[in-house]
Amino acid sequence: MTAMSPPPLASWNDCAAKSAIFTFVRNVADASSALFVPPAERIAAIDHDGTLWCEKPQFVQMTFILESLKGRVDAIPALAGNSLIRAALNGQSAAGLTMAKLIELASAAGAGPTPEEYEASARAWLAGARHPRFHVPYTQLVYQPMIELLHYLRDNGFKIVICSGGGIEFVRSIAEELYGVPREYVIGTALDYDLKEHNGRLWLDREPSLYGPGNEGSGKPINMQAHIGRQPIMAVGNSTGDIEMLRMAQAGRAASLCLMINHDDAEREYAYPAQGVPAAARRHGWHMVSMKNDWRRLF
Amino acid sequence: MTAMSPPPLASWNDCAAKSAIFTFVRNVADASSALFVPPAERIAAIDHDGTLWCEKPQFVQMTFILESLKGRVDAIPALAGNSLIRAALNGQSAAGLTMAKLIELASAAGAGPTPEEYEASARAWLAGARHPRFHVPYTQLVYQPMIELLHYLRDNGFKIVICSGGGIEFVRSIAEELYGVPREYVIGTALDYDLKEHNGRLWLDREPSLYGPGNEGSGKPINMQAHIGRQPIMAVGNSTGDIEMLRMAQAGRAASLCLMINHDDAEREYAYPAQGVPAAARRHGWHMVSMKNDWRRLF
Numbered sequence: 042m043t044a045m046s047p048p049p050l051a052s053w054n055d056c057a058a059k060s061a062i063f064t065f066v067r068n069v070a071d072a073s074s075a076l077f078v079p080p081a082e083r084i085a086a087i088d089h090d091g092t093l094w095c096e097k098p099q100f101v102q103m104t105f106i107l108e109s110l111k112g113r114v115d116a117i118p119a120l121a122g123n124s125l126i127r128a129a130l131n132g133q134s135a136a137g138l139t140m141a142k143l144i145e146l147a148s149a150a151g152a153g154p155t156p157e158e159y160e161a162s163a164r165a166w167l168a169g170a171r172h173p174r175f176h177v178p179y180t181q182l183v184y185q186p187m188i189e190l191l192h193y194l195r196d197n198g199f200k201i202v203i204c205s206g207g208g209i210e211f212v213r214s215i216a217e218e219l220y221g222v223p224r225e226y227v228i229g230t231a232l233d234y235d236l237k238e239h240n241g242r243l244w245l246d247r248e249p250s251l252y253g254p255g256n257e258g259s260g261k262p263i264n265m266q267a268h269i270g271r272q273p274i275m276a277v278g279n280s281t282g283d284i285e286m287l288r289m290a291q292a293g294r295a296a297s298l299c300l301m302i303n304h305d306d307a308e309r310e311y312a313y314p315a316q317g318v319p320a321a322a323r324r325h326g327w328h329m330v331s332m333k334n335d336w337r338r339l340f
Numbered sequence: 341m342t343a344m345s346p347p348p349l350a351s352w353n354d355c356a357a358k359s360a361i362f363t364f365v366r367n368v369a370d371a372s373s374a375l376f377v378p379p380a381e382r383i384a385a386i387d388h389d390g391t392l393w394c395e396k397p398q399f400v401q402m403t404f405i406l407e408s409l410k411g412r413v414d415a416i417p418a419l420a421g422n423s424l425i426r427a428a429l430n431g432q433s434a435a436g437l438t439m440a441k442l443i444e445l446a447s448a449a450g451a452g453p454t455p456e457e458y459e460a461s462a463r464a465w466l467a468g469a470r471h472p473r474f475h476v477p478y479t480q481l482v483y484q485p486m487i488e489l490l491h492y493l494r495d496n497g498f499k500i501v502i503c504s505g506g507g508i509e510f511v512r513s514i515a516e517e518l519y520g521v522p523r524e525y526v527i528g529t530a531l532d533y534d535l536k537e538h539n540g541r542l543w544l545d546r547e548p549s550l551y552g553p554g555n556e557g558s559g560k561p562i563n564m565q566a567h568i569g570r571q572p573i574m575a576v577g578n579s580t581g582d583i584e585m586l587r588m589a590q591a592g593r594a595a596s597l598c599l600m601i602n603h604d605d606a607e608r609e610y611a612y613p614a615q616g617v618p619a620a621a622r623r624h625g626w627h628m629v630s631m632k633n634d635w636r637r638l639f
Contacts, residue, residue: 081522156565200524213569223380224569225499225524231566236558236584243584243591245565252566253551259535266455266544267530267551268567270512270523285535285542292542 049193052186056335058300058328062190065298069274070197076296078274080198086265086273086290087191088283089205089212089229092302093220095182097311098173102211105166155244156234160214167215175340183219184302186336187277191220194275202269205229206257206282228264230256257282262289279304280315287327299327306333348492351485355634357599357627361489364597368573369496375595377573379497385564385572385589386490387582388504388511388528391601392519394481394639396610397472401510404465454543455533459513466514474639482518483601485635486576490519493574501568504528505556505581527563529555556581561588578603579614586626598626605632 053059068076069083090096111130114120121127154162172179191201201222205212209229216222231252234245253267254260262285265272276283276290279302287299301322305312310332322329332339352358367375368382389395410429413419420426453461471478490500502521504511508528515521530551533544552566553559561584564571575582575589578601586598600621604611609631621628631638 081516156569209566209569217380225567227569233552234562234565236561236588243561243587245561253532262535262542262544263533266533267508268524270455270508270526288542289535 049196050186050189052189052336052338054335054337056331058330058335061298061328062193062300065275065296066193066197066199069296078294078296082271082274082294083197083199084202084269084271084273085194085199085275085277086202086204086261086286087187087276088278088280088286089203089207091279091304092277092283093183093187093203094179095172095175095184095310097304097313100207101167101179102163102207104170105163105211108166108170109162154247156210156247159210159247163211163214180215180219182340184336185338185340187302188220190277191222195221199275201226202265202273203227203229204256204261204265204276204286206255208232209256226269228256228261228268230260259285261286265289275299277302279318281317284317284321287321288325291325299325301327301329303329303331305331306336306339309333309339348495349485349488351488351635351637353634353636355630357629357634360597360627361492361599364574364595365492365496365498368595377593377595381570381573381593382496382498383501383568383570383572384493384498384574384576385501385503385560385585386486386575387577387579387585388502388506390578390603391576391582392482392486392502393478394471394474394483394609396603396612399506400466400478401462401506403469404462404510407465407469408461453546455509455546458509458546462510462513479514479518481639483635484637484639486601487519489576490521494520498574500525501564501572502526502528503555503560503564503575503585505554507531508555525568527555527560527567529559558584560585564588574598576601578617580616583616583620586620587624590624598624600626600628602628602630604630605635605638608632608638 050059050062068074069078071077087093090100094101107129110126114126114130167178167180170179171177172182175182194201201220203212203216203220203222203226205228207229209227209231212229213224213227216224216227233248233250233252235248237244237246254263256264261283262272265286272293273290274294274296275298276287277300278287283301287301290299291297301318304310319329321327349358349361367373368377370376386392389399406428409425413425413429466477466479469478470476471481474481493500500519500521502511502515502519502525504527506528508526508530511528512523512526515523515526532547532549532551534547536543536545553562555563560582561571564585571592572589573593573595574597575586576599577586582600589598590596600617603609618628620626
């Protein structure tokens with residue numbers, strides 16, 4: 042830190058979660074502490090939608106998928122004969138579909154591009170799209186207090202894993218730029234690939250089926266194990282689908298820290314309950330982070 | 341490098357492959373070169389069995405699995421009623437089974453331990469087991485020239501990914517210690533997990549089915565994409581199952597380097613042909629590394 046650097050977690054008000062973060066990080070990084078954790082195991086798993094950036098009025102990727110679907114149905118009208126696609130476009134059932142199902146659906150309706158093409162189209166869309174309420178690119182709706190948390194963790198030898206229910210390629214397309222997280226540390230709901238060859242050229246084709254379990258609920262610890270080979274000692278989420286990830290972070294080492302971001306700030310963002318989360322937090326001793334009271338600044 | 345450090349690749353004799361490695365690494369690491377590759381993309385994918393350590397007279401993990409199976413059949417004699425298990429134990433079909441099939445088989449016959457328990461049992465077995473010809477622990481049969489290559493690549497900003505047909509947990513149990521490769525950079529054939537709960541305690545249970553494709557042939561680039569999110573620019577292998585991995589390393593950037601280790605040294609190790617590999621190497625312009633002529637020292 043230079044003399045001009047702000048203190049860590051500068052956008053956090055003094056609160057129980059902030060104190061708990063400082064205490065936990067100091068303990069696990071202190072070789073003389075009984076709670077010391079070697080750097081290789083100092084892993085923080087962080088959810089994406091609603092934890093690192095704004096997920097309302099609907100998942101950013103869902104907006105991307107629905108707009109892409111719309112374009113495809115315009116080009117190939119027969120696709121509208123698919124009742125799932127029609128319902129999704131009419132907004133009737135999109136909210137009820139899991140991200141995994143929607144990713145499958147979008148892929149099935151699409152032309153099966155390569156992962157590079159998919160990422161490029163996601164980035165191109167994100168460059169032009171604007172949030173309906175805040176009228177800025179979605180990439181500006183990243184939570185500043187979380188960015189500061191990532192910096193503080195990295196400064197103390199943590200590896201950050203983004204563990205998102207969203208599509209792995211969608212998150213990878215922005216993870217390095219927005220969060221400084223290399224793509225191999227991004228886990229998400231993933232489609233299977235098929236290795237294709239034509240005229241001696243090889244490429245990977247995205248298939249309309251899942252690779253491993255969808256990355257929510259029990260899928261999060263399962264995919265963490267498959268990708269990273271161990272469970273985190275710290276986990277941050279905001280919804281029901283994060284509960285298993287936080288519980289597994291608690292199941293290992295003596296020291297662990299679990300946070301749930303509580304969207305209770307209708308004025309600066311949105312206020313919406315996360316079913317079962319406050320009860321789980323009470324039961325397991327997790328910190329609920331109030332966006333309204335604990336964060337001085339949001340974006 | 342200190343004044344006392346040996347030069348890079350000290351155990352390699354002067355040969356075409358050694359020159360090609362130096363030229364390639366210098367080019368991709370030189371910001372002023374037209375072939376420069378940013379560090380994030382400077383990824384080398386390295387096969388394990390027969391590329392980093394000795395794989396004869398049979399895969400080390402296969403010996404581990406067969407010995408574990410034997411112990412289980414002794415404990416639960418009814419397992420011998422399974423014709424696949426009986427055949428594997430009699431050595432009749434083990435050679436014909438793919439690693440993926442054998443891992444499934446071993447898992448089905450086992451008690452479904454957690455990944456941590458599996459790794460601990462692999463490490464315990466490796467500590468006691470001895471190679472039938474060399475009479476040393478298998479962990480001493482690591483190729484010194486490859487260790488030097490890993491060092492040289494890392495010194496030049498490469499990330500090393502071990503991409504093995506073997507079981508991901510088996511390789512992870514030794515990768516950090518033997519090769520300095522963190523477990524998140526190990527890809528292998530992987531079993532699925534199930535999240536179990538009992539009395540409020542959560543754990544992952546290994547299931548007798550595969551998570552993603554078995555990591556050989558087209559499975560290697562597919563699992564590279566899923567785990568790492570991009571293809572390597574350098575790949576080293578030794579067998580038919582590595583061909584797709586090498587071809588995909590060549591399919592991207594202008595600069596790439598592909599090596600196949602040729603087991604042609606019956607005196608110091610084993611001499612055995614790798615079907616289709618020399619032809620693929622000629623066709624795609626890969627370097628065949630002669631263990632006999634190009635490596636001054638093996639272990």
